[in-house]
């Protein structure tokens with residue numbers, strides 16, 4: 067494939083994903099609501115991701131603290147360690163790293179699950195039984211990722227700070243209440259809210275892309291694997307793109 | 323014995339045909355699968371469409387239930403032209419049509435009970451749990467597999483899966499059943515059992531069936547009338563006995 071074909075394929079794909087997302091907005095308001103399936107998806111997507119998200123959050127906070135300490139010591143501002151970590155975690159690392167882990171775990175599983183349902187004609191079977199498979203499968207999953215990721219990010223942020231607290235105490239002696247005062251002292255509305263809002267977009271993008279790739283999977287086992295794989299690749303890149311856009315928007319709106 | 327033009331409007335003065343297809347055409351790119359295809363299915367009849375692999379049999383019944391959009395032609399199902407229906411009317415019509423997939427298409431994340439309940443819960447919303455249980459047991463009883471109620475599809479053998487898939491299509495009490503190769507891939511004994519089940523179902527529920535097949539044993543047992551699909555059109559038509567005596571080499575091929 068040459069460059070112009072690649073470019074064309076890129077725009078075709080982007081267009082197809084956008085119209086898939088538009089279809090979501092058209093269907094989400096229409097009854098009937100598949101409440102049971104939505105709750106089940108929240109459980110699978112949210113609750114079952116907790117251990118992974120918790121572990122990565124903890125390590126992120128701990129490692130970041132250990133890595134930053136020498137530089138801060140050099141400038142004699144070691145005491146600022148909790149404040150710096152909390153800003154880094156809340157504004158950028160918590161949302162982005164959690165979203166990437168989430169894309170890897172959930173994006174691929176949605177892509178593979180819907181892909182194999184497409185290939186074995188289970189989606190067609192829903193359609194001929196007069197059920198709208200888009201509502202049952204896609205709407206529920208996209209809603210679940212959109213609502214679950216922000217909660218997971220908040221938890222990961224909190225656990226990361228706890229990891230950081232332990233990291234601070236490896237070589238120092240800071241009480242938890244001092245650590246807590248330092249963290250809350252520096253964090254402002256402008257640190258937390260924009261970062262929190264962008265996680266909804268991350269969750270939405272991961273859900274839509276995973277579902278799109280699965281829903282339009284090609285026949286054969288290879289097709290399913292490819293769907294799962296591409297779901298992760300595209301949604302991870304999209305997370306960074308949204309992050310870039312979000313930082314520009316907050317900058318222009320002067321929320322910083 | 324050669325194909326006569328099929329009367330499209332009415333086969334007999336008494337019975338309105340349940341399916342009447344006229345001049346159906348469907349192609350994928352350069353691959354013209356169906357062209358000028360006509361077919362009439364009468365009330366209470368078992369009509370077999372016979373054709374070799376890749377001749378477009380699955381494409382034909384997927385057009386009838388509008389899993390595929392035909393390029394041109396008309397498809398009257400129970401008096402409505404399925405090509406013109408909007409989404410809601412289509413869903414209402416689809417409930418009256420049962421579709422048995424070539425690969426069964428059982429929902430593999432659900433138990434047998436959930437598979438059977440799935441179409442019910444969506445169409446007869448004001449049925450009580452007791453009635454649902456009753457209908458599920460009736461459907462399982464019809465196929466002789468009550469003991470599989472709480473099993474997962476992967477725990478079942480190929481023949482059992484086919485029966486459960488048939489039970490799932492029967493549960494909404496359809497007027498028409500479309501069978502896509504119901505006996506392909508099964509051993510001769512199981513194939514015979516499935517054929518007998520199909521005849522039983524037809525007597526019990528007074529359904530009309532369109533059966534896609536190239537299994538001559540199954541065809542001999544089930545067919546009231548046979549259509550030979552060749553080069554995208556209806557090549558020959560008649561009863562089993564009539565076609566068996568045909569001198570046309572293309573038709574003879576199937577009966578050897």
Ligand SMILES: Nc1ncnc2c1ncn2[C@@H]1O[C@H](COP(=O)(O)OP(=O)(O)OP(=O)(O)O)[C@@H](O)[C@H]1O
Pocket residue numbers: 350353355373374375376377378379380381382424
């Ligand atoms: N979704 C599709 N996209 C492109 N081509 C298709 C599609 N579905 C079917 N075809 C083509 O249509 C032709 C007929 O396929 P079809 O599945 O109807 O065959 P069949 O008669 O059911 O065969 P078999 O007995 O093996 O099931 C094949 O050449 C196939 O490649």
Ligand SMILES: [Mg+2]
Pocket residue numbers: 379380381424502503
């Ligand atoms: Mg087929």
